[in-house]
Amino acid sequence: xxxxxxxxxxxxxxxxxxxxxxxxxxxxxxxxxxxxxxxxxxxxxxxxxxxxxxxxxxxxxxxxxxxxxxxxxxxxxxxxxxxxxxxxxxxxxxxxxxxxxxxxxxxxxxxxxxx
Amino acid sequence: xxxxxxxxxxxxxxxxxxxxxxxxxxxxxxxxxxxxxxxxxxxxxxxxxxxxxxxxxxxxxxxxxxxxxxxxxxxxxxxxxxxxxxxxxxxxxxxxxxxxxxxxxxxxxxxxxxxx
Numbered sequence: 111x112x113x114x115x116x117x118x119x120x121x122x123x124x125x126x127x128x129x130x131x132x133x134x135x136x137x138x139x140x141x142x143x144x145x146x147x148x149x150x151x152x153x154x155x156x157x158x159x160x161x162x163x164x165x166x167x168x169x170x171x172x173x174x175x176x177x178x179x180x181x182x183x184x185x186x187x188x189x190x191x192x193x194x195x196x197x198x199x200x201x202x203x204x205x206x207x208x209x210x211x212x213x214x215x216x217x218x219x220x221x222x223x224x225x
Numbered sequence: 226x227x228x229x230x231x232x233x234x235x236x237x238x239x240x241x242x243x244x245x246x247x248x249x250x251x252x253x254x255x256x257x258x259x260x261x262x263x264x265x266x267x268x269x270x271x272x273x274x275x276x277x278x279x280x281x282x283x284x285x286x287x288x289x290x291x292x293x294x295x296x297x298x299x300x301x302x303x304x305x306x307x308x309x310x311x312x313x314x315x316x317x318x319x320x321x322x323x324x325x326x327x328x329x330x331x332x333x334x335x336x337x338x339x340x341x
Contacts, residue, residue: 153331155329207326
């Protein structure tokens with residue numbers, strides 16, 4: 111069974127640009143969550159989607175947005191990039207939402223560098 | 226706001242030793258707690274998930290315990306091996322007033338090195 115896949119794996123952008131990251135969950139999984147990992151702040155929750163609906167959102171500015179498609183694939187968008195957005199963005203999937211006690215499986219991440 | 230703390234931040238032990246990693250959290254209203262490992266440059270691998278109603282979970286040489294009332298969890302690794310070298314993270318999913326959850330809240334991790 112294929113794991114969680116994220117594309118692209120590496121991305122370099124400049125300040126002010128926008129970026130879209132993609133996540134394909136494990137087959138059959140309907141819940142997708144996104145996390146940002148930086149050396150200073152560690153891993154921080156961005157948002158979670160289940161059946162195309164955003165269930166909850168972390169404490170990030172509105173420049174960070176996401177969506178989920180009917181096939182459970184998810185995209186995350188960051189507009190007006192700032193230097194501080196440089197991070198590893200991780201996607202995780204599970205059968206059911208995180209509050210229902212399911213194990214979350216993580217992808218390898220997308221390394222975003224903002225110059 | 227949930228805060229998760231992991232002690233120690235780094236640990237280096239000889240191969241074969243048993244060891245304990247500690248995790249504490251400030252809000253006991255959690256749905257579950259998960260332990261992960263992260264290898265350099267890679268994503269997270271789930272090790273164990275403990276539901277809020279459970280006290281412990283075991284998988285092979287790993288045993289995780291949960292004490293919700295005191296806000297603590299431990300990960301016990303038996304007979305450590307060099308392949309266990311990684312960063313170990315614990316994370317909780319917290320229930321919110323009015324329903325729902327706030328996603329996984331992670332500690333900063335324990336960087337573990339097992340010396341051959």
